[in-house]
Amino acid sequence: MSRSILALLLIPLAATALPAQAAQDKAKPKKLYCWNDPKSGRTCSDALPPDQVNSARDEFSAKSGMRVGEVDQAMSADERAEAAAAAAQARADKAAEDTRRRTEQAMLLSYPNEEQLKRVFDERTSIVDNSVDTARYNVASLRDGLVSKLQQAGSAELASKPVNAKLADEIRQRHLELMRQQALLQSFEQQRRELSSEVQDTLQRYRELKSGSTPTG
Missing domain, CATH: 1.10.287 (Helix Hairpins)
Known part of the structure; x- marks a missing residue:
């Protein structure tokens, strides 16, 4: 089968997928994100900036304004190591008990x-x-x-x-x-x-x- 014929066959599939994806995105509830910016203080937006992906934030429903979630700040390498050590100690304590x-x-x-x-x-x-x-x-x-x-x-x-x-x-x-x-x-x-x-x-x-x-x- 030639590439031109294959492309013609895929066009209807793509046309069907795009509305489905659009409908799925539309069905997702819109959110507002609020975080503490070191420079501008408390900031809220319906789009999360890339530099705030790892920051602690609160999430609100754009429709009702109700708080719907909370994301903790991503841990640093030292914090992850400390958490891993604490978890290992907890396992050791349980084994001892x-x-x-x-x-x-x-x-x-x-x-x-x-x-x-x-x-x-x-x-x-x-x-x-x-x-x-x-x-x-x-x-x-x-x-x-x-x-x-x-x-x-x-x-x-x-x-x-x-x-x-x-x-x-x-x-x-x-x-x-x-x-x-x-x-x-x-x-x-x-x-x-x-x-x-x-x-x-x-x-x-x-x-x-x-x-x-x-x-x-």
Whole structure:
């Protein structure tokens, strides 16, 4: 089929489409757009300028004058990133809450009574207490040894004798080990405090869940 014949066949179709499109455009309700322009202030028009497409605006019916819609200002790249981060945080919070609920349900199923739950915590508490006691012993032992070495060094200096390199190195090494053990002791003691708080909170929550899951009457 030649292009001229094809063009003749398409003319009636185009003629039919144009009135249909015109009728469709005519059927759309006319709107008024109002926005805050930085230069001219509050501005309204029946046509939205291209430079205001991303601006916040109110939309009104041109026929009734009634407000029919509102469009927020388009977000900047930073605002979109912030919104995405907030949405991700919300999803993470929901996932954490779901995990907490599953954990609580598993706790109810795993420990039919409070005594069995306490035994689990007693085992953990015993392990942490042993770590605390060991660290305290090491700190005390190292401190006593360091004091003894310092006394030796002090006696040598009082006698106007130089502190030999071996003794000075022992003092330095014992001091470093003492600081390391003190840091370990502080860490273990912090774990013990946190565990004590966790035990109280968990037992309290367990009692609440048990109370809520026990039929009344």
